[in-house]
Amino acid sequence: MGRLALYRRFIDDILIIWKGNWGEVEDFMMSINNNQWGLSFTHKQHKSTIDFLDLTLIGVEGKIITKTYQKSVDVNGYLHARSGHHPTWIQNIPSGQFTRIRRNCSFMCDYEKEALMLSQRFVEKAYPLRIILEAYLKGLKFGMIPRSEAHNKTLLTMNSSISSLYRGQEHHSSEHFKILELLGGSCDQSLKKAKFNISTKEVGTGKTPIFSTTFNIGFDEIIGVFDKYWPILTSDPWLSFCISKVPRVTFRRAPNLKNILAPSKLHCQNVGHQRVCQEAAVNKRCGHAKCLTCGFICHQQSTFSSFDSTEIFSVQSSITCNTSFVVYLLICPCGRQYVGQTIRPLKCRFREHRTAILRNDSRSPVARHFTIFHDNNPVGLKLMGIVHIPFHQDEAKKKRELIKAESVWIFKLNSMSPNGLNEELELF
Numbered sequence: 079m080g081r082l083a084l085y086r087r088f089i090d091d092i093l094i095i096w097k098g099n100w101g102e103v104e105d106f107m108m109s110i111n112n113n114q115w116g117l118s119f120t121h122k123q124h125k126s127t128i129d130f131l132d133l134t135l136i137g138v139e140g141k142i143i144t145k146t147y148q149k150s151v152d153v154n155g156y157l158h159a160r161s162g163h164h165p166t167w168i169q170n171i172p173s174g175q176f177t178r179i180r181r182n183c184s185f186m187c188d189y190e191k192e193a194l195m196l197s198q199r200f201v202e203k204a205y206p207l208r209i210i211l212e213a214y215l216k217g218l219k220f221g222m223i224p225r226s227e228a229h230n231k232t233l234l235t236m237n238s239s240i241s242s243l244y245r246g247q248e249h250h251s252s253e254h255f256k257i258l259e260l261l262g263g264s265c266d267q268s269l270k271k272a273k274f275n276i277s278t279k280e281v282g283t284g285k286t287p288i289f290s291t292t293f294n295i296g297f298d299e300i301i302g303v304f305d306k307y308w309p310i311l312t313s314d315p316w317l318s319f320c321i322s323k324v325p326r327v328t329f330r331r332a333p334n335l336k337n338i339l340a341p342s343k344l345h346c347q348n349v350g351h352q353r354v355c356q357e358a359a360v361n362k363r364c365g366h367a368k369c370l371t372c373g374f375i376c377h378q379q380s381t382f383s384s385f386d387s388t389e390i391f392s393v394q395s396s397i398t399c400n401t402s403f404v405v406y407l408l409i410c411p412c413g414r415q416y417v418g419q420t421i422r423p424l425k426c427r428f429r430e431h432r433t434a435i436l437r438n439d440s441r442s443p444v445a446r447h448f449t450i451f452h453d454n455n456p457v458g459l460k461l462m463g464i465v466h467i468p469f470h471q472d473e474a475k476k477k478r479e480l481i482k483a484e485s486v487w488i489f490k491l492n493s494m495s496p497n498g499l500n501e502e503l504e505l506f
Contacts (some may be wrong), residue, residue, distance in 0.1 A: 081106070086130075091120075093130045133182055142186040146192045159204040164293050164329050172200055172213035180217035187253075193217065194253040197260055211261040287321060293329035301327055303487075363460050364398045371399040371425035372434075374461045376409075384491040385413050385498060386416055391490070397463030399425035403476060405465040405483045407491070408444060408499070411458030412451060414489055416444050416499035419484040421477065424463055432456050443501045 081102060084095035096103055100123070107121055122128065126137045134147040156175075158169055175196060185190040193214050200210045289304065304325035313319050360380040363372035376382075380393050397404060404424050408416040408431065420427035434445040435456045448454055465483045467476055481504055487493075493500045 088131060091131060093128070093135075096123075112422050132178075142249055144182055145184065145188040146179045146182040154199045154202055156199060156203050159206070163331070164297060167329075168205070169209055172196075172205060172210050173216060176213040176217035186218075189217065190257070191251040194257050194260075197257050199258065205262045211258075214257060214261070288326045288328055290328045290330060293332045295494065297329060302323075359393045359395055360397075361393060362396065362398050366401050369399060369425070371428050371461065373457055374428065374432075374456075375399060376460050376462045379462065382407060382409075382464065382491075386492055391464070393462070393464055395463070395466035395468075397424070397466055399428070401463060401466055403467040403480055404463045405467075405480065407462040407464050407487075409460040409462070410447065410452070410499070414447065414499050415453075415486060415493045417488045417491060417493050419480050421480065424461075428461055430461075435459075443495070443499050447499055 081096055081098040082094060082313070083097045084093070086093040094120075096106075103123055103355050107119065111118055128135050129147045132147055133144050136143050136145075148404045156171060157163060157168065176193060179192045180198060183192060197210055197214060201207070205426050277327075291300070304327055308325045309320055312323060358380065360378050361376050362374055363369070363377050366372070375398075381390050382393070383390050395401075400423050403421055405417065405419045406424055407425070408418070410416075418427065421468050431442070431444055433439075434442040435448045435454055438449050438454055440449075445454075448456065448459075452458070464487060467480050467483065485503055488500050488503055492498065494503060
């Protein structure tokens, strides 16, 4: 092992720089392939050049230089510019790829050769020439100034800096001028057409919140709402130190036909809980004669309303005190409401509320209310299950849906203090 000058691993690809002769390398490979786990490693070795992941590493005079490596079976797999994805995603793909190959290439001439092939691929996928050109020129600039400064440069500084690259055009390879010819004519004309979208957003001292949701046809309306009302938050003297000057909205890819027809995870149904006939969506007692919780349940009740409105809502499932993964509603004798959720049987959570009232537990908002207004007497308290999250194979997803439903009903019933007894609202 003393011959190992460098060891790096990424998943199942390993890079080793070996100090020794060829025979020692072969002996080393034989020794690690002779193991009790049945693992077998293939290897490739060379004195000066080796391919690792998307890099070709070349040893020159005691130093390592790199350039981008592409497999012989590599194909043009980039998204088509007219595919049904968010426009910002499409625009950012060339920028990210040109930056990647510039980061991989130690010399500018290697970057320009790779950039020519990359430009041709994006042209085949119908990307606008202006976007490809901007991404290429951004790659030329990458690494000449620190990345933290590059993100804060203004458009004027960016354009003037790039223009200086062309004062001595003899420093560029022939591929550079082929790219300019492919993407928009002469160098000067291309620079005039290029518009660099360099972000000058100032971020607060805290962690900037990000709103993330699934991409849909209303994405522009969502962004418009954030842009319209974000100044309300930035004008707050406390929040202004924790958020950015502009909102950060990101979109996840929407499900496609492949995800729908051939999902990576099959969601089986809970056959044991299926019923021959559909039961009415009401609250019911469990039928056990000694059940303490059933005395508080609104038996056979299928509707409910908010404390401060006349809107009527319907119970969405048949719920008993034994039902788990439930959003429930506590109704005080004075009409105040508390919305909660539990992954356990409903009766277990209700017993905790009842015990907290009897013991005057100051940590519980329900118990504090009963202490002040009802002398720690739970008589008259009513319990309703309003939403049951059905069986789902993914337990984590089921819990997220439960928290989401709780937040929705806290908002619908307006049960936050002082109108109700809820004091916290968990965002999802």
